[in-house]
Amino acid sequence: MSAPLADRMRPQTLDEVVGQRHLIGKGAVLRRIVESGQIPNMIFYGPSGIGKTTVARIIAQSAGKQLFKLNGTTASTADIKDIVAQTNTLGGLGGILLYLDEIQYLNKKQQQTLLEFIENGSITLISSTTENPYFYVYNAILSRSTVFEFQPVTPEDVAAAVKRAFTFLEGERGVKLDIEEGVIEHICLSCGGDVRKSLNAVELCVLSAGEGPEGSVRVTLDDAKAISQRSAMRYDRDADEHYDILSAFQKSIRGSDPDAAVHYLARLLTAGDLLSPCRRMLVTAAEDIGLAYPQAIAIVKACVDAALQLGLPEARIPLTEAVILLATAPKSNSAIMAIDAAMSDIKKGGVGEIPAYLKDGHYAGAQKMGRAKGYVYPHVKKNHWYDQQYLPDPIKDKKYYAFGDNKTEQAAFQYWQAVKGGERKE
Incomplete structure (x- = not known):
């Protein structure tokens, strides 16, 4: 059985490689490193089929070192040690270069074994991975390697x-x-x-x-x-592309670009992923639209419920309506800013004792302990408000919420300015 066409016509020089001009074009950094003849430990990161293995092989062949190849899906610790043992042979006198494909499949112990020989200079490592190396490659190997990111070819x-x-x-x-x-x-x-x-x-x-x-x-x-057919889109629900699309999806809504938001929704739905955009839209309604249009989250929840009951392909209709609504709605992040600021203070120890008159007084003996004593029920006062302290003493002057500059929050701001701006009303 003949080898695949991609292997039969594999490029033999960097100039023959398609794409990756940012790395191997004339004057590009990786090309200059290769031309220097001093090959460092490197990790090539990017999706499959874009030249990582080809470039690694070309570099290895031009390095003047004895070349060995392993694949992370099948390599064992013994395989790594067998290669290192070649340093004591005549062929290994000029140095050994190990090309390791799919390094993310090596377990931690195997990667630690590899690290030992990288540190003492026994081998030079060129590895490739389709997964984000900062998540899957042992930190000590990362710190001793240069990561080059390969891009999809135009x-x-x-x-x-x-x-x-x-x-x-x-x-x-x-x-x-x-x-x-x-x-x-x-x-x-x-x-x-x-x-x-x-x-x-x-x-x-x-x-x-x-x-x-x-x-x-x-x-x-x-x-x-x-x-x-259907081969144009890269998508893996557990890999970077999944989270990149979701990130672009939310940022497009936040940026009030309905066309981009619909585009990324389409990419998710075309991949058959219905749950991810539903969850992300609910988050976005609260995080990015928030109090500028409080009804948004209720509308989005209704659209999400309808989509989950309908299933694909009909689910695309209510979800698109929700996405366009969110993208074109006024924006406010005042709520998330308020809660994040409050939680940050709490983590730093900004807590304090709850004022006694705010504590629960619905049990026998509460009055004797001073619980709820002195509390004023706001609903019996004018405008249902009474000026009393609610925060603990150490942080009594803290301000976490700032009214947004949208119509809804500004209306609330004007209302409370009128109510709280005057004297205390008995």
């Missing part, structure tokens, strides 16, 4: 790889390809920045192609669409 850059792949297959199979207009563009747009995925689509298009004019092989747009 459709424009993918186009070069797709065209080269069709040309490669023409030569490999000895046929003339008749490629329908729009095929290359569709593959580039549908691969979601994953070069490997785009090359797999190219190979499948050729394998499934029918006869074309004058003995050629016809690659149609319909075939390309069938092969690459």
Whole structure:
């Protein structure tokens, strides 16, 4: 069985790698490091299919060291020790470079074993991971490595790889390809920045192609669409992409951009994730709209309940209504600012004894202990308010809530200014 197309035409130099110009373009930092000949310990982080393994292999091959390769899904502690043992052989005199793919799958003990040999200089490590290394890689290894983040490849850059792949297959199979207009563009747009995925689509298009004019092989747009459908979006409910989309979703609502908010909602729903946007919208209604439009959370809750009862695809309708409502509503974060300030004070010890007249007086003996004595019931006073101290003495002058500058909170501010601004009303 032949190797995948992505392996058969894998780039051999940095100039042949598609994308990642911010790292390996002329004058870019990673390229300068490689050209210096002094290879540090490095971690390549980013989604699959964008060149991490390819770049690591090119660097390893140019390093002048004995190269070993391991995969975190199958490597054992014994495998690591066997490689380190090669430092005492003739081949290891120039140094050993270990390329470790998917380092996040090594357990803590394995990573600690690896650390020992990184620290004493026995090996140079180049590792790659699709997961955020700051969550999954042992801190001591992180502190001794430089992390380089790889980005999804743009459709424009993918186009070069797709065209080269069709040309490669023409030569490999000895046929003339008749490629329908729009095929290359569709593959580039549908691969979601994953070069490997785009090359797999190219190979499948050729394998499934029918006869074309004058003995050629016809690659149609319909075939390309069938092969690459629903492949454009990266999404994993337990990985960075999930939280990045949710973060962009809430920030778009907070920023009052309904178009962006609907876009990110669509990405979540297209991935079949119904619960995450529901929860995030309820949080956003309280955190970012808050008292500027207090009814928002009740409306969003109704939309969320309707969506959960309907299920997808109909759930998209009430959720979109809720998202647009939130994005176009006035904004206030006065409530969250108030509670966060109060909790911060409490954690710092800003508590104090509750005034005796505020304590519970509904039990035998409470009066003898001075509980609830002197409390004034505000509802018997004018405007249902009486000027008395509610905070403990040590923090009696603390102010946690500041009225927002929106219409609703300003109306409340004006009301209480009129009530509290005069003399005490008996």
